[in-house]
Amino acid sequence: MTDDVCVLLPTYDEAATVADVVTEFRDHGFTNILVIDGGSTDDTRERARDAGARVEIQSGSGKGQAIREAVREHVDAEFVLMADADGTYRASDADAMLEPLRSGTAEHVIGDRFADMHDDAMTGLNRVGNTIFNSLFSLIHREDFGDILSGYRAFTVDSFKRLRLSADGFGIETELAVECARHGVRTTVVPITYLPRPDGSNTNLHPVRDGGIILMAIYRQAKTSNPLFYFGSAGVASGLAGGLVAAYVAYDWFANGISHNVLAIVAGVGVILGVQLLIFGVLSDLLVTLHGETLDRVEALEREMPAGADTSSEEATEKGVTPTKDEGCVGPPEQ
Known part of the structure; x- marks a missing residue:
C-alpha cells in the first residue's frame, strides 16, 4: 500500500x-x-x-x-x-x-x-x-x-x-x-x-x-537543548584565553620587570567573563531541566484525565447557563 x-x-x-x-x-x-x-x-x-x-x-x-x-x-x-x-x-x-x-x-x-x-x-x-x-x-x-x-x-x-x-x-x-x-x-x-x-x-x-x-x-x-554546553564552551574559551594572557603578563613582569597594564586588564576581563558564562550556563541548564520536568508532569496529568471530565462547566458557561449547586457552584438562594 x-x-x-x-x-x-x-x-x-x-x-x-x-x-x-x-x-x-x-x-x-x-x-x-x-x-x-x-x-x-x-x-x-x-x-x-x-x-x-x-x-x-x-x-x-x-x-x-x-x-x-x-x-x-x-x-x-x-x-x-x-x-x-x-x-x-x-x-x-x-x-x-x-x-x-x-x-x-x-x-x-x-x-x-x-x-x-x-x-x-x-x-x-x-x-x-x-x-x-x-x-x-x-x-x-x-x-x-x-x-x-x-x-x-x-x-x-x-x-x-x-x-x-x-x-x-x-x-x-x-x-x-x-x-x-x-x-x-x-x-x-x-x-x-x-x-x-x-x-x-x-x-x-x-x-x-x-x-x-x-x-x-x-x-x-x-542554547535551548544544552545551555551548559552552549555557554560553558564559550566560558571555557574566554577563561583559557584570559588565563594565557595573564600568564604572559606575569612571566614578563617577574622575568624582565616589564609591565603590561592593558594586557593585564584584558586578561582579567577574559577570566571574569569566562566565569560568568559558566555560571550562566549552569543556571540555564537548571531552568531547562525544571521546564522539562514540568512539561512531563503536565503531559502525565493530561493522560490521566478522563476525556471530557472538565468540559461540562466550560460548555455551560459558553451557552450562558449557570451551573447548579450540584455541580459545585453556589447559585442564588431559592425563593
Missing part, C-alpha cells in the same frame, strides 16, 4: 538523474511522487514530469525552504518519504523506512548511510566531517541518531508540523534532527545503502561552506 505516502524529491539541476530516480520509485509502487524544484537551469522539471512525477517550483531558494514549502502546501498524504534526486539512495529501502511509521513505533525515520556505504559514495573529508558532526550532536543533544545529515528520511506530516524549522539550505537535515530531539518526536534509525553519484551528476554540496553552516546550526541550537 503506497497511497498514504508522498515521495518528496527536492531538486536543483538534477537532469542527469531525476528521471531514473522517479522511475525507480514508480517501479516500486509509489504513484504520488512530488518534485519540488529550486529553479533549475537545465531540464530537470521536464524530465521529472515525463517520468511521471508531479512538479512544483518553490517560491524561495535552498533545500530547507523547498522541503518546508512542499510539506506544508503540496503534500496530501499521511507519510512523507524524502530522498535526494541524485541517485544515491535506493527505492528498495523504502519499505524498511516506512515500516516504523506504519507500525506506530516512530514518527521520524533516518536512513543510516554508514550501514552500507559504497567506497566511492563519500570523500574522506566528508566522512571525517560527518563523524565529527554526529559526535557533536550526540554530545550536545544527548541523542544518538547515527547519521543526522542523511537525506533519506520518512516522517509523518503531523510530526513535521510540530517542528520549528527555519534553515533554508543543507542545514535542514541537522535542524530536523535537533527539533526531533527537542520536541520528543519518536525517532528511529534504519540501515540503508548509500551509492556513489552516477557519472555526469554534479553535487550541489560545498564541503567547507556547507560544513560551516551545519556546524553553526548544531552549536546555535544548543
Whole structure:
C-alpha cells in the first residue's frame, strides 16, 4: 500500500538523474511522487514530469525552504518519504523506512548511510566531517541518531508540523534532527545503502561552506537543548584565553620587570567573563531541566484525565447557563 505516502524529491539541476530516480520509485509502487524544484537551469522539471512525477517550483531558494514549502502546501498524504534526486539512495529501502511509521513505533525515520556505504559514495573529508558532526550532536543533544545529515528520511506530516524549522539550505537535515530531539518526536534509525553519484551528476554540496553552516546550526541550537554546553564552551574559551594572557603578563613582569597594564586588564576581563558564562550556563541548564520536568508532569496529568471530565462547566458557561449547586457552584438562594 503506497497511497498514504508522498515521495518528496527536492531538486536543483538534477537532469542527469531525476528521471531514473522517479522511475525507480514508480517501479516500486509509489504513484504520488512530488518534485519540488529550486529553479533549475537545465531540464530537470521536464524530465521529472515525463517520468511521471508531479512538479512544483518553490517560491524561495535552498533545500530547507523547498522541503518546508512542499510539506506544508503540496503534500496530501499521511507519510512523507524524502530522498535526494541524485541517485544515491535506493527505492528498495523504502519499505524498511516506512515500516516504523506504519507500525506506530516512530514518527521520524533516518536512513543510516554508514550501514552500507559504497567506497566511492563519500570523500574522506566528508566522512571525517560527518563523524565529527554526529559526535557533536550526540554530545550536545544527548541523542544518538547515527547519521543526522542523511537525506533519506520518512516522517509523518503531523510530526513535521510540530517542528520549528527555519534553515533554508543543507542545514535542514541537522535542524530536523535537533527539533526531533527537542520536541520528543519518536525517532528511529534504519540501515540503508548509500551509492556513489552516477557519472555526469554534479553535487550541489560545498564541503567547507556547507560544513560551516551545519556546524553553526548544531552549536546555535544548543542554547535551548544544552545551555551548559552552549555557554560553558564559550566560558571555557574566554577563561583559557584570559588565563594565557595573564600568564604572559606575569612571566614578563617577574622575568624582565616589564609591565603590561592593558594586557593585564584584558586578561582579567577574559577570566571574569569566562566565569560568568559558566555560571550562566549552569543556571540555564537548571531552568531547562525544571521546564522539562514540568512539561512531563503536565503531559502525565493530561493522560490521566478522563476525556471530557472538565468540559461540562466550560460548555455551560459558553451557552450562558449557570451551573447548579450540584455541580459545585453556589447559585442564588431559592425563593
